[in-house]
Amino acid sequence: MGIHAGIYMAAAILSAPVLTAGGGQNTAAATNVSFDAPQQSGSGEAENQMEGKTDTTEVTAASAQAGTADASRFVLPEEARVLVIVEGTGGSNCNVYAFERSSAAGAWEKRLETTGHLGMNGMSNHRHSGDKTTPIGVFKMNTPFGQAKALEGFPSDYIQVDDTYVWEDDTNKMSRDLSKEGERVGSSGYAGYYDYAIDAGFNPNGIKNQGSALFLHCSGEFKEYTSGCVAIEKDQMAQIMKLYGKYGSGASFIAQAPKGTFEQIYNTYGTNQGLSPERNF
DSSP: OOOOOOOOOGGTTOOOOOBBBBOOOOOSSOOOSOOOOOOOOOOOSSSSSOOOOOOOOEEOSSOOOOOTTEEGGOOOTTTEEEEEEEEETTTTEEEEEEEEEESSOOOOEEEEEEEHHHEEOOOOSSSOOSSSOOOOOEEEEEEEEEESOTTTOOOOOOOOOOOOOOTTTTSSSSSOOOOOOEETTTSSTTTTTSSEEEOSSSSTTTTTOOOOOOOOEEEOOOOOOOOOSSSHHHHHHHHHHHHHHHTTTSSSSEEEEEEEEEEGGTTTTTTTOOOOOOOOO
């Protein structure tokens, strides 16, 4: 995948360096974008975001409903203990829910409900590098990391990153090989956004031009969209990080789709080489 650079526009990050972007060149326009949003160019999966306020409600009631999604209907591996549901609500807006179950036979219980932001161009199941859409589908989350120190209850494999880390374009994985092209996840330009982050698990095989560095991460300041990631407030991101840490790697999943279309992804985990399902949304 190629590199393209972007500069943060926010006043709080006037001195941010030019960053390489894991999404690669904007070589193809996304098809089946679910919401009407302006098609604009830019760089990086977390760059050029404009942050707004979010509303948050902690929920403890045992309910499997998440907007138009039903957590109990997702077909997931037996080891699944955490499920994050991202429901696109129009443009770059979304609702985000976190569920937990104690066993494979246990009921999903809602632990968190908040609002957040998606890619600038909405959601798509035909995502390509640089098209600034959030991929539709069900994926296994992995690689918890952040620029901030780990809190109590965070995953044992949480990585506190600095400027020696890169999320590689070609492998869609994090390393400390700075000869690789990709996103410098520990650089000052991502301060706030990558305080806490978890890879959503899209494109685990690093298929060229499909996109990389697509995370669930903190909102940061002055942002109202992302370049394909899902962004929520830092406190809520910390709660999800603790849920991830409670069960360890391999037990947390994320389901992403526009409002009213979850019926099409309930049974799609593990299909299409870890990309989005080939369906019409």
